[in-house]
Amino acid sequence: MLDAGVGTGRNFPYYPHNTMVTGIDLSPAMLARARHRRDKLGTMVNLKEMNVTEMDFADDSFDAIVSTFLFCVLDAEYQKPALEELCRVCRTDGVIHILEYAYSEKPLQRFIMKLWAPWVRYAYGAEFDRNTEQYLEAAGLELVETKFLYKDIIKLLLVRPKGV
Ligand SMILES: C[S@@+](CC[C@H](N)C(=O)[O-])C[C@H]1O[C@@H](n2cnc3c(N)ncnc32)[C@H](O)[C@@H]1O
Numbered sequence: 001m002l003d004a005g006v007g008t009g010r011n012f013p014y015y016p017h018n019t020m021v022t023g024i025d026l027s028p029a030m031l032a033r034a035r036h037r038r039d040k041l042g043t044m045v046n047l048k049e050m051n052v053t054e055m056d057f058a059d060d061s062f063d064a065i066v067s068t069f070l071f072c073v074l075d076a077e078y079q080k081p082a083l084e085e086l087c088r089v090c091r092t093d094g095v096i097h098i099l100e101y102a103y104s105e106k107p108l109q110r111f112i113m114k115l116w117a118p119w120v121r122y123a124y125g126a127e128f129d130r131n132t133e134q135y136l137e138a139a140g141l142e143l144v145e146t147k148f149l150y151k152d153i154i155k156l157l158l159v160r161p162k163g164v
Pocket of ligand 1: 004005006007008009010011024025026027030050051052053067068069070073074124
């Protein structure tokens with residue numbers, strides 16, 4: 001399994017048992033914190049410094065990929081290249097789970113998020129409205145399911161390579 005944009009390793013406790021995981025991240029500082037967490041928890045994860053838009057894994061390397069809050073920090077120009085790379089390294093019968101933010105449709109919640117957005121942009125380079133779904137088809141992927149995990153704000157995209 002691949003965890004793309006592994007960050008400090010906050011997903012480690014949720015990996016399935018006995019699964020070999022590779023975590024990649026662009027930031028050495030995040031990876032250092034992830035290594036610390038891995039050693040503390042004893043998680044089986046191999047950590048590598050790598051850009052999601054140019055990964056050095058062979059085609060079809062992973063049967064499952066997770067990416068949590070990575071696409072909200074990727075600018076528009078990197079969304080499709082990153083998805084193309086996930087498609088390339090995912091087996092044709094594999095699955096990709098992408099967890100992302102969306103603006104709420106509820107007026108009050110949406111208003112609060114709009115107020116909060118400049119700080120999120122400044123602090124994390126993140127946006128709530130990346131709409132990563134719009135790049136899936138051009139990247140060779142298809143959307144299987146969208147599930148909201150927290151209100152209508154945090155959504156899980158279940159995606160797979162097209163033509164399976
Ligand atoms: C908001 S954090 C999410 C971290 C983790 N997935 C989580 O849910 O806690 C986004 C992470 O993506 C990493 N990142 C940003 N651009 C990247 C890129 N082009 N390739 C790989 N990682 C990247 C950042 O360094 C950061 O660790």
